[in-house]
Amino acid sequence: MGIAELQSIHVHPVKALRGFSPREAVVEPWGLAGDRRWVLIDDGGKVVTQREQPRLALAAAELLPGGGVRLSAPGRTPLTVPVPEPGATVRVDIFGTKVEAVLAAKAAHAWCGAYLEADVRLAHMDDPATRRLIDPDHALPGETVSFADGFPLLVTAQASLDALNSLIAHGEHADEGPLPMNRFRPSVVVRGTQAWAEDDWRRIAIGEVEFRVAKMCGRCVVTTTDQATAERGREPLRTLARHRRFGNQLIFGQNLVPHSPGTIRVGDPVRILD
Secondary structure (H helix, E strand, O other), rough: OOOEEEEEEEEEOOOOEEOEEEEEEEEEEEEOOOOOOOEEEEOOOOOOOOOOOOHHHHHHHEEEOOOOOEEEEEEEEEEEEEEOOOOOOEEEEEEEEEEEEOOOHHHHHHHHHHHHHEEEEEOOOOOOOOOOEOOOOOOOOOHHHOOOOOOOOOEEEHHHHHHHHHHHHOOHHHHHHOOOHHHHHOOOOEOOOOOOOOHOOOOEOOOOOOEEEEEEEEEEEEHHHHOOOOOOOOOOHHHHHHHHHEEOOOEEEEEEEOOEEEEEEEEOOEEEEE
């Protein structure tokens, strides 16, 4: 194998919507700058993702200067949503954890609700330094995260996807493969490693930024959602269940916590520190 390097970077300004792939990104303590600072919630305050609404895969969020977003989706006129003014917050329920956030303007709720044909609201995490702590079983005191599933960044390896696709090709649902990396919605993708090498990582550096590997990433039904059509299949969960089951989780990728802020760039060397 050659030298491991950063293959791509992925930022998703609104959780569950399509994001973009910049050539470089600032790493903040709670994740990539601008990543998953916005989230959709239902009328009870619970986070809405592709688990409940696979059509979110077809909607996109462009990050604007200052942290606002430009929303687009099939059949909808694009909408620019500015960062809301500081003020009263609402309680967001993200997988059982309660987090305070500020609601966007009513026009954003109407736009998102019309697209999904559901009662939803768009909310913004105003202060990621204080709003949501990482699971204390895998964090140091005071470490926080945006509206990502649980950790600031997710790293996946191209060699592992290649190996997974090879397994899918020899399975009963071979017609569903090969799968693209966007099924796994990573923050960063690494190339130049052995397949599944990331299972053993404890600390890594991407360019100038060091990360602690917090825990393996258990996968859910979102990975079975075609990000180009919003249609669901059986893969990769069927194959992961046969070959990548660790305890009660199906594993692909590793969750990262940055040691300190910095900038990462496509092509940066990736060093395994421990």
